[in-house]
Amino acid sequence: MLIWVTGLSGAGKTTIAVALYGELKKKLSNLVLLDGDQFREMMNSDVGYDHSGRLIMAWRMARICKCLTDQSIHVICATISMYKEIHAFNRSNAKDYYEVFIDVSLDNLIKNDKKGLYSGALSKKIPNVVGIDLPFDRPESCDLIIDNNRKNALEEKVGRILHLIGKSDDKLNG
Numbered sequence: 001m002l003i004w005v006t007g008l009s010g011a012g013k014t015t016i017a018v019a020l021y022g023e024l025k026k027k028l029s030n031l032v033l034l035d036g037d038q039f040r041e042m043m044n045s046d047v048g049y050d051h052s053g054r055l056i057m058a059w060r061m062a063r064i065c066k067c068l069t070d071q072s073i074h075v076i077c078a079t080i081s082m083y084k085e086i087h088a089f090n091r092s093n094a095k096d097y098y099e100v101f102i103d104v105s106l107d108n109l110i111k112n113d114k115k116g117l118y119s120g121a122l123s124k125k126i127p128n129v130v131g132i133d134l135p136f137d138r139p140e141s142c143d144l145i146i147d148n149n150r151k152n153a154l155e156e157k158v159g160r161i162l163h164l165i166g167k168s169d170d171k172l173n174g
Contacts, residue, residue, distance in 0.1 A: 007102030
């Protein structure tokens with residue numbers, strides 16, 4: 001199973017993915033969480049944040065997820081992954097693929113910009129920010145859209161994903 005959690009930077013992908021991992025790990029020992037920032041650090045950051053570099057990293061993540069799922073390891077992947085071709089690759093290569101889009105308006109992302117990423121992009125101090133100067137392929141055929149504009153009700157949002165994948169507490173038996 002591959003649960004691909006996608007959305008813009010600051011949308012709450014990692015927070016939701018970590019909480020989901022915590023719930024699923026109670027019953028699934030063969031579960032891995034891949035986070036985009038950690039993945040980039042692990043891969044030694046040999047590519048940049050421009051369109052080409054981001055596409056290379058997205059392909060790497062997708063291929064590693066395929067390698068893991070081919071070995072019956074369940075994967076939660078939290079990543080911007082802004083490319084339709086990546087989503088199509090996942091859908092055709094993972095037996096149980098679930099695409100979850102964490103939707104937050106750009107206005108809210110800018111307003112709650114804790115890292116200064118969006119303000120830096122708007123002031124032209126930080127280049128290659130998805131949603132500002134790089135386009136974002138909003139998922140067209142995702143399995144679940146989670147509105148995270150208020151960033152509340154984390155358990156409920158995780159519950160929606162568990163329901164989607166058919167792994168609610170009464171059905172999850174490893």
